[in-house]
Amino acid sequence: MTRPELATAATDAFARIHGGAPDGLWSSPGRVNLIGEHTDYNEGFVFPFAINRHTVVAARLRDDRMVRVSSGLRDGVEEVAIDDLAPDALGGWSAYALGVIWAAGQLGTDLSEARGLDLHVESDVPLGAGLSSSAALEGAVAVAIDELWGLGLDRRTLARIGRLAENEAVGAPTGIMDQSAVLLGQRDSGVLLDCRSLESTIVPLAFEAQGLAVLVIDTRVEHAHANGGYAERRASCERGAAGLGVSSLRDVAVDDLERAEQVLDEETFRRVRHIVTENARVLAVVDALRDSGPRSIGPLLAESHASMRDDFEISVPELDLAVSTAVAAGAIGSRMTGGGFGGAAIALVERDDLASISQRIHEAFAAAGFTEPATFEVLPSQGATRV
Ligand code: ADP
Numbered sequence: 432m433t434r435p436e437l438a439t440a441a442t443d444a445f446a447r448i449h450g451g452a453p454d455g456l457w458s459s460p461g462r463v464n465l466i467g468e469h470t471d472y473n474e475g476f477v478f479p480f481a482i483n484r485h486t487v488v489a490a491r492l493r494d495d496r497m498v499r500v501s502s503g504l505r506d507g508v509e510e511v512a513i514d515d516l517a518p519d520a521l522g523g524w525s526a527y528a529l530g531v532i533w534a535a536g537q538l539g540t541d542l543s544e545a546r547g548l549d550l551h552v553e554s555d556v557p558l559g560a561g562l563s564s565s566a567a568l569e570g571a572v573a574v575a576i577d578e579l580w581g582l583g584l585d586r587r588t589l590a591r592i593g594r595l596a597e598n599e600a601v602g603a604p605t606g607i608m609d610q611s612a613v614l615l616g617q618r619d620s621g622v623l624l625d626c627r628s629l630e631s632t633i634v635p636l637a638f639e640a641q642g643l644a645v646l647v648i649d650t651r652v653e654h655a656h657a658n659g660g661y662a663e664r665r666a667s668c669e670r671g672a673a674g675l676g677v678s679s680l681r682d683v684a685v686d687d688l689e690r691a692e693q694v695l696d697e698e699t700f701r702r703v704r705h706i707v708t709e710n711a712r713v714l715a716v717v718d719a720l721r722d723s724g725p726r727s728i729g730p731l732l733a734e735s736h737a738s739m740r741d742d743f744e745i746s747v748p749e750l751d752l753a754v755s756t757a758v759a760a761g762a763i764g765s766r767m768t769g770g771g772f773g774g775a776a777i778a779l780v781e782r783d784d785l786a787s788i789s790q791r792i793h794e795a796f797a798a799a800g801f802t803e804p805a806t807f808e809v810l811p812s813q814g815a816t817r818v
């Protein structure tokens with residue numbers, strides 16, 4: 432769906448469910464991480480961009496203190512009084528939306544006089560595919576309340592509100608990458624985020640300007656973040672940092688790896704090597720984009736994937752096949768993206784090659800007997816905004 436179609440769908444559903452017209456429509460994109468995986472909780476660098484897939488929220492102020500929220504993807508209306516908002520009182524999908532309102536109160540917004548809201552959500556960001564439908568939902572609600580309640584909050588504060596909602600109201604221990612990407616993104620640009628200082632820099636990608644496109648290959652393999660793998664990798668990183676006498680792996684340089692190999696056990700060393708080299712690759716991509724343009728970043732994407740496959744061991748055969756097939760079919764570069772253990776890969780391709788590369792990937796998955804992947808194009812896009 433295009434954004435105008437989403438806006439129409441949201442307006443129609445709003446009228447059906449809540450009655451009448453909304454005061455306005457706000458939208459937030461999903462995001463793709465171009466490079467920098469598992470570096471966020473090591474106080475390192477990530478480099479995501481907002482995409483041209485959106486969550487649109489139709490919103491209207493009420494005369495009482497109730498918040499009522501519905502979604503085109505879910506039955507029914509969830510409702511809670513502003514005074515009853517608390518993490519324990521929230522659950523299910525609506526915790527992402529209602530949690531944003533609670534989190535705004537936690538981060539300094541005075542909710543004591545705030546009017547209630549009717550909200551309806553429509554989205555074409557696939558859920559759970561690693562494109563951050565969760566941050567898209569949080570971002571759309573955050574910009575809606577910011578304007579409807581006249582809060583005048585800056586984008587960084589809105590990102591912190593979204594993250595707090597996700598951490599406390601939903602209970603997902605994520606960093607601030609997703610919310611930063613969807614709130615700060617700019618057309619044809621990426622958001623370089625330093626996860627230690629939380630400084631962000633908009634870096635032109637020039638994919639669109641140079642006739643390139645990003646192909647997303649959603650393997651449809653369920654990622655099991657919450658369990659096992661993710662927690663284990665975090666623990667490895669903490670063990671590695673402790674073994675090297677630093678507070679986080681951000682403080683380990685590529686030149687320190689020789690010493691790290693002597694101090695750490697073999698597996699912990701490989702986990703550390705991924706983080707340390709990945710941080711360096713994020714900065715190298717930014718330099719390469721500036722000095723040589725987007726066609727020069729292919730080898731760095733390839734190294735990133737190999738590091739996740741061999742050192743961090745978070746890839747799966749479907750992701751490896753997507754990446755190797757994309758490159759064999761002519762992609763400039765390709766890597767898995769997101770937390771791993773399933774989810775999506777991305778390939779940077781010449782716009783003219785999109786269809787043929789996509790077809791080769793479908794053929795390769797069929798030949799391997801894998802579930803058919805979903806493949807689609809994304810463009811680096813503007814962050815959350817009023818529609
Ligand atoms: P991702 O962010 O990668 O898409 P998450 O598990 O973090 O995956 O977030 C997905 C969850 O967010 C869904 O299961 C659902 O609870 C909620 N969600 C996101 N967008 C919507 C929406 N438009 N309508 C209802 N729930 C949504």
Ligand code: MG
Pocket residue numbers: 563564565566609
């Ligand atoms: Mg998410």
